[in-house]
Amino acid sequence: MKPRSLLSQSPTTSLKLTTGCETLDACLHGGFPCDSLTEIVAESGCGKTQLCLQLSLCAQLPISNGGLDGSALYLHSEFPFPFRRLHQLSRLFHLSNPSIYADHNDNPCDHVFIQNVHNVDHLFDVMSKIESFVKNSKTRLPLKLIVLDSVAALFRSEFENTPSDLRKRASCFFKISGKLKQLANKFGLAVVITNQVTDFVESSDGLSGLRIGNLRCLYSSGRRVVPALGLAWANCVNSRVFISRSDDSICQERREDDERSGSSYVSRRARRRFDIVFSPYLPASSCEFVITGEGICGRDAEKMDSTFLESGMVVREHQIDTRSLDKSKTLRLRLEKSVESSLGHRLNKTVNFGSLSYHTYANF
Amino acid sequence: MVTWTGLEHFRVGRFNPPPPAIEADDFVYDLRPRWPRGEERGKSPAIEESFHSRRTFMETWRLPLSSSIRGKLISAGYTSLSSISSVSSTDLARGARNAWDMLHEEEALPRITTSCSDLDKILGGGISCRDVTEIGGVPGIGKTQIGIQLSVNVQIPREFGGLGGKAIYIDTEGSFMVERALQIAEACVEDMEEYTGYMHKHFKASQVQMKPRDILENIFYFRVCSYTEQIALVNHLDKFISENKDVKVVIVDSITFHFRQDFDDLAQRTRVLSEMALKFMKLAKKFSLAVVLLNQVTTKYTEGSFQLALALGDSWSHSCTNRVILYWNGDERYAYIDKSPSLPSASASYTVTGRGLRNSSSSSKRVKMM
Numbered sequence: 001m002k003p004r005s006l007l008s009q010s011p012t013t014s015l016k017l018t019t020g021c022e023t024l025d026a027c028l029h030g031g032f033p034c035d036s037l038t039e040i041v042a043e044s045g046c047g048k049t050q051l052c053l054q055l056s057l058c059a060q061l062p063i064s065n066g067g068l069d070g071s072a073l074y075l076h077s078e079f080p081f082p083f084r085r086l087h088q089l090s091r092l093f094h095l096s097n098p099s100i101y102a103d104h105n106d107n108p109c110d111h112v113f114i115q116n117v118h119n120v121d122h123l124f125d126v127m128s129k130i131e132s133f134v135k136n137s138k139t140r141l142p143l144k145l146i147v148l149d150s151v152a153a154l155f156r157s158e159f160e161n162t163p164s165d166l167r168k169r170a171s172c173f174f175k176i177s178g179k180l181k182q183l184a185n186k187f188g189l190a191v192v193i194t195n196q197v198t199d200f201v202e203s204s205d206g207l208s209g210l211r212i213g214n215l216r217c218l219y220s221s222g223r224r225v226v227p228a229l230g231l232a233w234a235n236c237v238n239s240r241v242f243i244s245r246s247d248d249s250i251c252q253e254r255r256e257d258d259e260r261s262g263s264s265y266v267s268r269r270a271r272r273r274f275d276i277v278f279s280p281y282l283p284a285s286s287c288e289f290v291i292t293g294e295g296i297c298g299r300d301a302e303k304m305d306s307t308f309l310e311s312g313m314v315v316r317e318h319q320i321d322t323r324s325l326d327k328s329k330t331l332r333l334r335l336e337k338s339v340e341s342s343l344g345h346r347l348n349k350t351v352n353f354g355s356l357s358y359h360t361y362a363n364f
Numbered sequence: 365m366v367t368w369t370g371l372e373h374f375r376v377g378r379f380n381p382p383p384p385a386i387e388a389d390d391f392v393y394d395l396r397p398r399w400p401r402g403e404e405r406g407k408s409p410a411i412e413e414s415f416h417s418r419r420t421f422m423e424t425w426r427l428p429l430s431s432s433i434r435g436k437l438i439s440a441g442y443t444s445l446s447s448i449s450s451v452s453s454t455d456l457a458r459g460a461r462n463a464w465d466m467l468h469e470e471e472a473l474p475r476i477t478t479s480c481s482d483l484d485k486i487l488g489g490g491i492s493c494r495d496v497t498e499i500g501g502v503p504g505i506g507k508t509q510i511g512i513q514l515s516v517n518v519q520i521p522r523e524f525g526g527l528g529g530k531a532i533y534i535d536t537e538g539s540f541m542v543e544r545a546l547q548i549a550e551a552c553v554e555d556m557e558e559y560t561g562y563m564h565k566h567f568k569a570s571q572v573q574m575k576p577r578d579i580l581e582n583i584f585y586f587r588v589c590s591y592t593e594q595i596a597l598v599n600h601l602d603k604f605i606s607e608n609k610d611v612k613v614v615i616v617d618s619i620t621f622h623f624r625q626d627f628d629d630l631a632q633r634t635r636v637l638s639e640m641a642l643k644f645m646k647l648a649k650k651f652s653l654a655v656v657l658l659n660q661v662t663t664k665y666t667e668g669s670f671q672l673a674l675a676l677g678d679s680w681s682h683s684c685t686n687r688v689i690l691y692w693n694g695d696e697r698y699a700y701i702d703k704s705p706s707l708p709s710a711s712a713s714y715t716v717t718g719r720g721l722r723n724s725s726s727s728s729k730r731v732k733m734m
């Protein structure tokens with residue numbers, strides 16, 4: 001057997017898959033690495049699935065743009081799969097990158113392969129077929145990304161809390177991880193796995209609070225959490241990333257200096273934060289981001305005044321001019337129109353609160 | 365009872381004299397085969413002088429020694445009197461050496477620095493060659509970082525106090541990132557240049573010849589994806605190192621990953637692992653290199669509660685010479701010498717920076733002797 005020459009790849013960096021967002025890419029030094037398992041740990045509703053959908057589309061970008069020039073395999077174990085959201089993102093992606101699809105007359109959704117997995121045995125079954133799928137597929141783009149969303153859901157129902165079942169569960173973790181790493185090494189794939197969190201419960205042996213990585217405690221939505229599946233799974237992944245949200249409910253009032261209308265907005269912020277928990281090559285860092293209609297984008301400090309966040313959506317404030325409105329009803333219609341045109345979907349309901357109005361949007 | 369072949373041997377004269385009536389105190393029945401092996405096999409039985417040589421073989425049997433000593437001499441290969449007479453007592457002791465010589469030898473062995481002086485202090489100067497060192501810790505504590513740092517530091521030339529050797533890095537998990545190794549290599553070269561600038565202020569001494577890319581070229585990187593590949597690679601290492609004599613460190617990151625899957629028969633796993641451990645020890649002794657094995661942490665159910673322990677079980681813990689455990693203490697990373705034949709138990713803190721492993725900057729007493 002011969003050793004692999006470390007200088008065979010030039011430049012001497014491994015290929016990275018961009019997340020589509022500059023701030024996240026800066027935090028990750030380029031994006032999610034190939035030939036490596038990266039785990040995204042987050043509470044439900046933080047944006048793991050959004051990030052995974054975005055990654056499956058970004059994988060189709062050419063290598064010069066940070067993509068992998070390949071298709072994605074999305075294994076999902078939680079129902080339902082967000083098809084509508086995928087179509088929406090795919091449409092926007094197609095519009096912003098027409099050159100990739102111009103010659104072949106296909107659209108981004110054609111290169112995202114979706115497979116649902118019910119339980120661990122089904123997952124092993126699917127993984128054994130991946131190799132032949134990669135070799136025999138006649139698709140235009142080779143497979144370059146595997147997303148498993150989420151691994152914790154597979155183990156929820158089958159294993160008890162006895163030591164022997166825990167051992168069996170642990171050996172399943174290593175099997176899954178070993179197989180995925182083997183595939184990643186053989187075909188140069190990037191593998192992204194999502195995981196859930198459970199509440200932190202203080203135990204007498206102190207093991208549930210065991211510190212793993214750069215963050216002493218993980219907080220999300222104001223309470224302390226630990227990643228699911230425990231220490232054994234933490235040994236199986238190469239890097240771990242933690243996404244959290246804080247319902248700070250910072251109501252920021254923006255009043256226009258106008259005696260007449262006196263209308264203002266109340267924005268409720270749910271801050272989302274991206275932390276590197278551990279990684280073989282990244283320093284500890286974190287950044288904040290928002291989820292927009294176009295997907296995930298990083299939040300810069302200066303831009304924050306002009307955009308505000310409400311349960312996952314962003315409204316571009318500068319399109320709305322409060323001074324010319326004397327009635328909140330007209331305001332609402334105006335808002336609806338501008339939002340619809342920029343985001344492409346509709347508001348759910350509007351609540352009028354006298355001179356204030358705030359809107360709730362459907363969550364995806 | 366004398367069997368047919370026994371009768372033939374008897375006629376030819378190949379037999380032990382009958383035991384004395386009164387047994388000596390150290391008398392042991394010798395049940396080894398009663399015909400000499402070795403030289404006689406090579407000759408055809410029809411040669412006449414073989415009778416004469418057969419006679420000389422038997423001479424060891426005829427010596428008035430207790431049969432246990434006789435048996436041991438024969439199995440060591442001293443079958444004839446002439447061979448025994450030419451040997452000295454130290455040779456018979458199979459190359460036993462004087463402890464004083466061994467101490468001098470051991471002190472002369474260089475050690476691989478970890479770039480963190482506190483860690484070096486508790487390790488007695490660094491990772492020692494000719495030993496198998498096991499380093500274990502939770503994910504994210506810096507095991508891979510230590511591995512990469514050692515594979516870079518082993519290449520520090522002798523003028524700077526290093527070993528000037530090459531490294532073998534066996535990656536079972538896929539944690540080795542080339543850009544990180546490049547970063548650490550660049551920091552190492554910068555440190556060496558700073559050192560030359562500092563020490564040889566008066567004259568332009570030899571510039572540091574090494575470049576970061578050269579450092580990467582001297583790391584032999586192997587990626588294994590299953591336990592069979594791992595075993596095959598370890599078996600192959602002997603040949604590989606004989607061809608590349610300047611390898612001075614073998615790092616395995618991590619030794620346990622492939623062995624925590626599906627091993628239904630735990631006894632087989634223990635056998636395979638102890639064979640592997642033995643091979644590593646032989647490699648370390650034979651080529652005078654350091655073997656560093658990185659291990660994971662698991663929970664062990666003992667005394668009614670779960671405790672943290674290094675993976676692979678109790679039998680594995682005998683396979684290494686030194687053991688270092690990495691753990692978090694508050695916000696600091698600490699290393700603790702858990703097992704060592706020569707070093708006292710101590711712990712020291714370290715940090716992982718962009719330039720690699722370094723001393724932690726906390727001013728409190730860092731090295732704690734237990």
